[in-house]
Amino acid sequence: MKKYIRIMLTAASDQIFRIKSLLARLFLLIIMLFVFNLFWNIIGSEKIDSNISAVNFIWYLLLGAVLQFGRPEGLHRQIEGEVRSGDIAYRMMRPVSFIGYKCCESLGTFCVRLPILLFVGAALITFLTDGALPDQIQALPIIIVLLFGSMFLLSLGTVFVGLSALYLQDSLPLFWLVQKGEYILGGLFFPLTFYPDELFRFALATPFGSAGYNVTSLIYRYTPEQAITATLSLGFWISIMLGIDYLLFFILKRKVSVNGG
Amino acid sequence: MSQDIIVDNLSKTFFVKDQTGTKEVNAVKSVSFQIETGTCVAFIGPNGAGKSTTIKMLTSILFPSGGSAQILGLNPWKERRQLMYRIGAVFGQRSQLWYHLPARCSFDLIASIYDIPDKEARIRTTDLIHRFDLKKLIDKPVRSLSLGERMRCEIVASLIHEPKVLFLDEPTIGLDVEAKGLIRELLSDQVRQNGTTILMTSHDTGDIEHLCQRVLMINHGRVILDTTVTEMKQKYLPHQEISIIYDDGSEQIIRISSDQSVNKTIRTLIGNKNIRNLTVANPPLEDIIRSLYKKDKVV
Structure with missing residues (x-):
């Protein structure tokens, strides 16, 4: 276990040395939150979903964006490159799990990016919404813990995409599909409650809904039961994805x- | 002396798909050799000869199609986990260092991966940093190091868990003359001081001459030569070059094949003429190796 914690710490240190990449992501986050806040105020959230106020929505969006911007860039490309060049064979020489290594790398990156993105995003939202807070702000610590589970699940998905280069040669089409799945079925742009009932239930039953909406929506619909459901759902999908990977x-x-290699 | 590496009739067949169907490629065919503890052996051959496949099998990456091998008394495929802790590898163009971080961070990580306790890891790393003269470089990001400096760090990274056998694949590739010299010196010290066994592939004859006591040459998946470096230079000379400068200033350069007598040739050439200078030169090791590559079987 110690080795996996060290991988996370090393990946976290690596992020500190790559401050420009983090700043670029922060800039994108600020633009995104600003635009969505404006957009939401214009169309009026209550017209679409009476449970979600503009403040709840923007916080929900922030948590989704933290998941998206908090992950390491190009992990699938890196793995694909290793598969195609045969370098992956050399990784097998180390007494460490390849999948565990890659996931810990992601989690380490997330450890650094999450607090920064969340802090800057929250400060901006507070400014844009005149200090209004979401309905279940007290659930934020639990959500943060669950976000690590979400990141683990998303990383397993990315490892799957990278390893798929073994069959597909080019993993980009699959990456594109998974990414869109995360946005649409994970509800990273809009809460899943916007969808018709059938699509809502379908999305919730996918790993995307489990990693995204199930966790991030706790910011306005938290109950202990919902948190337990989100945790169990994450646990289920993590086990499945681990098996597949x-x-x-x-x-x-x-x-x-x-x-041959 | 004990044998660290014992390879017996090792073979590997790949099944490669192409437009006409699946083809069998015999990458390694009944390779056998033994390597004593504390020796540095060059494992050479032209591209596609089967070097990398053999090394991948010995490092437990590939499962053989036939034959057997023992590394430090362990079966690489059945006792893979134990073996990982006792062997190291440097693959010239594949880095194990984190590009943006100082090399020290990678060393700490590698120590953890090999389950070395923190205190022990600190002692080992400090010793290696001292021996490989990395004190000034250790806290600089790897991206800012020169290729030679980076390779020194790569070698240190592969020695942290104190492997008894080290596999090196082109350790000096792309380095300048000075950096190559330094790496060779450091690896020689490692063999002398720690009794590490090294199996090294390289296309650089300098590596072979300066580092290795023995040469294993492989071609078309078979070992075609297994001899000492000195013997290879003496026994497998493809030709020698005789250069004569006569008293009248004229010059003559003659290349004779290895089976021709140097003595007889010189007597015939000189005749009654007076000579000012005469040299008999052996071809560089590179030429010897090139001539051996052309043969399918040497021994």
Whole structure:
């Protein structure tokens, strides 16, 4: 376990040395929140969903954006490159799990980015909404913990996309699909309650809904039961994705052995 | 002396798909050799000869199609986990260092990956930093280091867990003359002082001459030569060059094949003429190796 914590710490240190990348993400976050706040005020949230006020919505959006901007850039490309060049074979020489290594790298990056993005985003929102807070602001500490679970699940998805280069040669189409899945079915742009009932239920049943909406919407609909549901759902999908990733990695190891590095 | 590496009839067949169907490629065919503890062996051959495949099998990355191997008494495929802790590897063009971080962070991480206790890791890292003269570089981001400095860090990174056997794949690739010299010196010290066994692939004959006591040459998946570096230079000379400057200022350069007598050739050439200077030169190691690559079987 210690080695995985060290991987996270190293990835976190790496972020501190890459301050420009973080600043670029902060800039994007500010623009996004500003535009969405304006947009929301114009169309009026209550007309679409009476449960979500403009303040709740913008906080919900901030948490989704923290998930998106908090993850390491190009992880799938990096893994794809390792698969295509055969470098992944050399990674197998280390007494550490490849999938665990990549996920800890993501979590370490998130450790640094989350507080900065959240702090700046929250400050901006407070300014834009004249200090109004979302309905369940007291759930923020729990949400932050769950966001790490979400990041773990999203990272497993990204590792899957990267490893899929074994079959697809180019993982970009799959990455594109997964990314859109995160936005649409994960509700990272709009809460899933905006969708018709069938689509809402479908989205909730996917890993995207579990990593996104289920966690981020707690900011306005938190109850202990909802938090437990979100945790169980995350646990379920993390187990499934871990299984899929390990299976794919096992196939990859066999392929390397049968077809060469 | 004990044998750290024992390879017996190791072979590997790949199945490669192309437009016409699946083809069998015999990358390694019945390779056998043994390497004693504390020796540095050059594992050479032209591109596609089977060097990397053999090393990948010995480092437990690939499962062989046939034969067996023992590294430090361990079966690489059955006792993979134990073996990982006892072998190290440097693959010239693949970095194990974090690009934006100082090398020290990567060393700490690698120590953790190999489950080395913090105190022990500090002692080992300090010793390696001293031996590899990295004190001034250790806190600079890796991206700001020169290629030679980075390679020194790579080698340190692969030595932190004190491997008994080190696999080096082109450790001096792309380095300038000075950096190459330094790396060779440091690796020689490692073999002498710590008794580390090194199996090294390199296309640089300087690496072979300065570092290795023995040469294993592989081509078309088979070992075609297994000899000492000195013997290779003496026994497998493709030709020698005789250069004569006569008293009248004229010059003659003759290349003779290795089976021709130098003595007889010189007597015939000189005849009754007076000579000012005469040199008999061996070709560079590179030429010897090139001539051996052309042969399918040497031993």
